Amino acid sequence: MKLLSGEILANKKYGSSLYKLEVFSPYICRNAIPGQFVEVKCSTEDATDPLLRRPFGIYEIDKRFNVFSLLYIVRGKGTAFLSRMEKGQNLDFIGPLGNGLKFDLDDGKKYILIGGGIGIAPLCLAAAHLAEKEKEILFIAGFKDNVFFSWEKDIAKITQNYRIFTEDGSFGEKGLPTSYLAANIKKLNNSIIIACGPSDMLRVIQEILVNAHGFTALSLLEERMACGIGACMGCVIKIKEADGTVVYKKVCSDGPVFNLMEVIFE
Amino acid sequence: MNEVLKNNKGLSLTIGKSLFKNPVFVNSGTFAGGVEYNAFFDISKLGAVTTKSFSLEKKEGNAPPRIWETSSGMLNSIGLQNEGINYFLDTQLCKMKELGADIILSIFGCDTEEFKKIAAKIKTIEKELKAVELNLSCPNVREGGMAFCAAPGQIGPVVSEIKNIIDVPLIVKLSPNFNTIIESAIISKENGADAISIINTITGTAFDIETFKPRLANISGGLSGPAIKPVALFHVYRLAKEKILPVIGMGGISCWQDAVEFLIAGACAIGVGTANFINPVISEKIIEGIAGYMVSMGFSSLDEMVGKAIKES
Ligand SMILES: Cc1cc2nc3c(=O)[nH]c(=O)nc-3n(C[C@H](O)[C@H](O)[C@H](O)COP(=O)(O)OP(=O)(O)OC[C@H]3O[C@@H](n4cnc5c(N)ncnc54)[C@H](O)[C@@H]3O)c2cc1C
Ligand SMILES: Cc1cc2nc3c(=O)[nH]c(=O)nc-3n(C[C@H](O)[C@H](O)[C@H](O)COP(=O)(O)O)c2cc1C
Numbered sequence: 316m317k318l319l320s321g322e323i324l325a326n327k328k329y330g331s332s333l334y335k336l337e338v339f340s341p342y343i344c345r346n347a348i349p350g351q352f353v354e355v356k357c358s359t360e361d362a363t364d365p366l367l368r369r370p371f372g373i374y375e376i377d378k379r380f381n382v383f384s385l386l387y388i389v390r391g392k393g394t395a396f397l398s399r400m401e402k403g404q405n406l407d408f409i410g411p412l413g414n415g416l417k418f419d420l421d422d423g424k425k426y427i428l429i430g431g432g433i434g435i436a437p438l439c440l441a442a443a444h445l446a447e448k449e450k451e452i453l454f455i456a457g458f459k460d461n462v463f464f465s466w467e468k469d470i471a472k473i474t475q476n477y478r479i480f481t482e483d484g485s486f487g488e489k490g491l492p493t494s495y496l497a498a499n500i501k502k503l504n505n506s507i508i509i510a511c512g513p514s515d516m517l518r519v520i521q522e523i524l525v526n527a528h529g530f531t532a533l534s535l536l537e538e539r540m541a542c543g544i545g546a547c548m549g550c551v552i553k554i555k556e557a558d559g560t561v562v563y564k565k566v567c568s569d570g571p572v573f574n575l576m577e578v579i580f581e
Numbered sequence: 582m583n584e585v586l587k588n589n590k591g592l593s594l595t596i597g598k599s600l601f602k603n604p605v606f607v608n609s610g611t612f613a614g615g616v617e618y619n620a621f622f623d624i625s626k627l628g629a630v631t632t633k634s635f636s637l638e639k640k641e642g643n644a645p646p647r648i649w650e651t652s653s654g655m656l657n658s659i660g661l662q663n664e665g666i667n668y669f670l671d672t673q674l675c676k677m678k679e680l681g682a683d684i685i686l687s688i689f690g691c692d693t694e695e696f697k698k699i700a701a702k703i704k705t706i707e708k709e710l711k712a713v714e715l716n717l718s719c720p721n722v723r724e725g726g727m728a729f730c731a732a733p734g735q736i737g738p739v740v741s742e743i744k745n746i747i748d749v750p751l752i753v754k755l756s757p758n759f760n761t762i763i764e765s766a767i768i769s770k771e772n773g774a775d776a777i778s779i780i781n782t783i784t785g786t787a788f789d790i791e792t793f794k795p796r797l798a799n800i801s802g803g804l805s806g807p808a809i810k811p812v813a814l815f816h817v818y819r820l821a822k823e824k825i826l827p828v829i830g831m832g833g834i835s836c837w838q839d840a841v842e843f844l845i846a847g848a849c850a851i852g853v854g855t856a857n858f859i860n861p862v863i864s865e866k867i868i869e870g871i872a873g874y875m876v877s878m879g880f881s882s883l884d885e886m887v888g889k890a891i892k893e894s
């Protein structure tokens with residue numbers, strides 16, 4: 316991990332509150348793996364509000380041009396600032412951070428990537444990586460409405476094997492990604508599931524998998540962060556380890572990738 | 582490199598019998614043991630690395646969420662999650678020494694007995710420490726913590742008992758949450774402490790207006806960052822004026838100008854905390870900034886600048 320400054324090459328609007336930010340950074344492109352994130356300073360150099368850096372999963376890496384991108388939703392002050400940044404300005408960020416996803420590519424397994432809302436962002440980098448290695452993948456995305464409509468072209472470039480669900484039916488199929496998973500659980504076995512999204516979605520996936528066999532389930536979690544590097548103990552979640560002991564783990568440095576079946580949602 | 586930086590003596594200071602190479606420390610709980618930050622800069626350059634507070638046994642800390650950002654500040658309710666003093670002795674100390682860090686060990690106990698037991702454990706390695714800081718001011722724990730500052734009479738036995746066990750400069754870290762800083766400093770001095778660290782965080786809270794729930798699972802937390810700087814600075818100034826003990830000033834310091842302000846207000850050294858989260862190399866920059874300021878102002882030693890504002894006011 317390093318403190319970096321990278322030139323912004325584009326900050327494209329993808330939907331009403333959805334943006335893609337492209338940043339030049341040979342260091343990130345060389346060193347980051349899927350599932351890792353960066354912590355971005357979302358205010359001008361000496362400004363103290365918003366104070367803390369904001370974490371974002373790495374969405375794409377283009378090694379040919381040394382460009383990586385973030386896909387983000389405008390939620391509050393920090394992301395609103397980010398949406399106003401322009402081509403040619405420099406982004407101040409720390410990364411790559413977190414454990415990331417380490418794949419055993421010879422395991423003969425299929426990969427099922429399930430993303431809810433902006434949770435699809437880090438999964439796209441994982442999908443691109445797996446597709447490049449010619450692994451079999453199924454990408455299941457779930458959204459509330461059509462904000463992510465323009466995102467479909469990005470996933471279509473990675474794989475044709477994807478399903479999109481929206482709660483209001485405004486694009487893709489009407490329904491929930493978790494209902495699809497539950498209905499097809501038998502034929503999907505011998506897979507590695509990687510999920511990222513709201514905790515309600517992750518909890519449902521956990522419930523579906525408790526009684527299913529032949530799955531390994533990983534999840535990418537989010538928690539509010541301060542340092543982002545494992546120093547402050549601010550970002551913990553509860554994990555039930557294999558031996559039954561319950562411990563707090565840091566999302567920023569022990570995660571953000573955790574065994575989904577060990578996560579305790581409260 | 583400027584003259585003051587080249588001639589290390591210009592920035593050095595002593596607390597008790599320990600010599601510190603410069604007045605820029607990092608605050609307990611914001612820097613872990615420094616290993617993570619060493620990826621960004623050489624932490625042996627710091628005046629001291631103050632460790633996370635260690636208790637006798639491992640402590641799991643408070644339930645999440647533990648962090649909420651406020652205007653130019655943050656609330657935390659970590660609740661002193663730490664691996665216990667044995668972890669420091671068996672694992673962390675060694676790593677910090679390898680990196681060349683000058684160490685202030687922060688310790689925390691529910692009562693005098695726990696503090697005594699921790700002191701007995703660190704006795705064998707006391708030579709490796711520049712100082713021991715007694716955290717008597719955490720707002721996020723039920724027992725001990727800032728209760729010591731609510732009833733400063735309890736501070737005396739803790740300090741004197743530890744002083745009997747270890748021969749290391751003792752720093753007492755106090756809370757701004759009660760109007761007892763001066764009284765606590767006097768008691769600390771009478772019982773053998775060598776310096777006072779102020780301030781620990783200021784108790785605060787925040788609520789979600791849609792769900793009516795508190796933002797922190799613990800309901801309250803400690804406020805830190807730029808938002809608390811004027812409060813911290815005032816406490817430092819008021820205590821330093823009394824000339825009871827040397828004061829290590831902290832609270833919201835985010836740039837070298839902030840650090841200089843604390844030094845002229847009477848702090849003999851300063852601590853950088855929350856600012857590390859935003860800029861992981863800020864404490865190194867602050868050392869350079871203070872040195873540059875001293876050259877431009879014609880100060881050849883810290884003594885010449887510390888407390889300047891007290892003399893002027
Ligand atoms: C490891 C990790 C990866 C992430 N990846 C992405 C990503 O790829 N794209 C993206 O758009 N967002 C991502 N997020 C969430 C993103 O960090 C928050 O949306 C952002 O911090 C909001 O900042 P703000 O100042 O705009 O909003 P704030 O005003 O701080 O908050 C607005 C809302 O966002 C929620 N929020 C704030 N911070 C976080 C956080 N750290 N985690 C979860 N919710 C939060 C708050 O609860 C609040 O409801 C990620 C978070 C983590 C922890
Ligand atoms: C996340 C966090 C954890 C902290 N943990 C401790 C601790 O373990 N012991 C302690 O004495 N102070 C602790 N503090 C308080 C700081 O050391 C410091 O006194 C306070 O944050 C004010 O300084 P700042 O505004 O520069 O952060 C903590 C502060 C923060 C933000």
Ligand code: FES
Nearest residue numbers: 541543547548567
């Ligand atoms: S954000 Fe500081 S430990 Fe994770």
